[in-house]
Amino acid sequence: MMQHFVLFDTAIGSCALAWQGERIIGAQLPERDEETARRRLARRFPEASEAAPVAFIASAMDEIRALLQGEPRDLAHLPIDLDSAPAFNRKVYDVALTIPPGETLTYGEVAARIAEPGAARAVGVALGSNPWPIIVPCHRVLAAGGKTGGFSADGGVETKLRMLTIEKARTSAEPSLFGALPLEARRR
Numbered sequence: 001m002m003q004h005f006v007l008f009d010t011a012i013g014s015c016a017l018a019w020q021g022e023r024i025i026g027a028q029l030p031e032r033d034e035e036t037a038r039r040r041l042a043r044r045f046p047e048a049s050e051a052a053p054v055a056f057i058a059s060a061m062d063e064i065r066a067l068l069q070g071e072p073r074d075l076a077h078l079p080i081d082l083d084s085a086p087a088f089n090r091k092v093y094d095v096a097l098t099i100p101p102g103e104t105l106t107y108g109e110v111a112a113r114i115a116e117p118g119a120a121r122a123v124g125v126a127l128g129s130n131p132w133p134i135i136v137p138c139h140r141v142l143a144a145g146g147k148t149g150g151f152s153a154d155g156g157v158e159t160k161l162r163m164l165t166i167e168k169a170r171t172s173a174e175p176s177l178f179g180a181l182p183l184e185a186r187r188r
Contacts, residue, residue: 003048005041007034008061010068012162015134017057017064018045023081024060027132029159044131064134070166072101075135085131091116092126099140101167106144120144128152139163 003025005018013030014037026044031037041048053061060078067073076097082090091114099105105113107120107127116122127138128150139160143149151160 003045004051004054005045005048006051006053006057006061007037007041008053008065010065011070011166012068012159015064015068016041017053017060018048019054019057020081022056023079024057024132024135025081025084027064027135029133060135067101067134068163068166070168072167074100075137078135080132080135086126088114088116088122089126089129092123093130093132093136096127096130096136096138096141099137101137101140102169104140104142104164104169106142107149108144110141124149134163140167140169 001021003018003020005016005026007014007016009015010030014034015030016026016028016037017024018026018028018041028037028041028044031040056079060075063073063075063078067075082093085093092110095105095110095113107123108117110123111117111119114123123141127141129152130136130138133139139151141149148157148160151157
């Protein structure tokens with residue numbers, strides 16, 4: 001069965017979706033430029049060709065655009081190919097799919113929800129290899145104490161914080177004097 005991809009503009013840059021049949025096999029957050037995005041897509045999906053979006057992909061693109069413009073959208077219903085993920089990762093992705101826009105969990109909380117307490121690091125590894133970032137909202141999973149943890153998308157933690165800011169997410173249950181301010185990465 002043929003694999004296809006499409007690049008599309010969003011509020012945070014050019015994203016991409018790859019699909020095969022009626023399933024999304026990959027999503028890609030923005031890269032520095034379109035050429036870099038195409039090279040990454042070619043590495044991830046060497047058999048895929050660029051194509052006009054079919055109906056379910058066009059709908060997914062509209063929903064991703066809306067989410068990245070600040071509309072609270074739940075993307076868990078999008079048809080991703082979870083069967084291609086290892087069993088542990090599937091459990092992690094299933095939990096991540098339940099996190100609504102604007103809310104977060106910690107790696108440890110995800111580990112507890114999959115009945116693997118103490119597997120927070122493994123949860124981080126699974127999320128780092130998430131083929132569907134934004135659809136499986138790995139950006140909504142933080143390190144303990146509201147720390148950001150890692151993020152493997154181009155731009156790293158800054159991209160994660162930007163997405164959480166768009167969603168108006170809180171990184172801690174503790175009240176904050178500056179809670180209404182946008183999140184920011186630590187200055188270097």
